Amino acid sequence: MKPWLLIQTLAIKILAICLILEGTFTITGWLLFFGAGGFVVLHLLHPRLQGLCDVTSRFITDAPEVWLTIDDGPSPEDTPQILDLLDKYNAKATFFVVGEPAESHPELIRQVLARGHEIGTHTYTHPVASFWFAGASRTQSEVEKCHKLLQGLGANLRWFRAPVGIKNFWLRRTLREHGLHCVSWSIRSGDSFSRSPESVTSRILSKLRPGAILLLHEGSSLTESIRVHAIAQVLQALQERGYRCVLPGERAVNRLSTNGLRIRAGSNQA
Ligand SMILES: [Zn+2]
Structure with missing residues (x-):
């Protein structure tokens, strides 16, 4: 805190x-x-509130650019198809992966990296129900185990996303020890509960703006009509509106103060 x-x-x-x-x-x-x-x-x-740790929920740009983030992989069924789609639309994405499936499918992590995308860490077991009250050692273990595994597979880690965006009291210290920054989102696509790719796409388009961070998912927790199809439709819709999916890098840890100056996230100047 x-x-x-x-x-x-x-x-x-x-x-x-x-x-x-x-x-x-x-x-x-x-x-x-x-x-x-x-x-x-x-x-x-609240995924975007800053009281527990610094959280990025948009990045600085005036251009039609967004940061596409895909959670809960890797998935042997979905990840290869998503990588092909990203190539087709000349898009880049950050995959926030869970340690356990990454350990089972290390080749998918290497493929993601080899094709120019980023890997972010999303805890080792994805403890949705219990992460918010996890103690110091459990928080450390969830972050550390995933971090070591992904680093061993060649990932240069910088970003962390909490399971369903819920943080805990020990997260700030743990992320600092691992050199990680917490990333939330500006637009939740709703792919976890939507029934059609069209509704996912329209939800994103209704809030679309430069610098938005889009949250989408992969894997078997999604319905068959949504899996991969929603990402395909979103990429098509973004292209039609002239938006590019980019990796914002340093722009994601800076924000604008009220007088327009760029300041680093976590600073007290704003
Ligand atoms: Zn997740």
């Missing part, structure tokens, strides 16, 4: 206790006391 969130939460609780003890604003005091905890939970659960 970042110090400012801790200090802010403690300050609200102290104010709440003062109000409760003073007796005039007792209900307000109790609301503030429990609301302060809710504020922390919000930062924990």
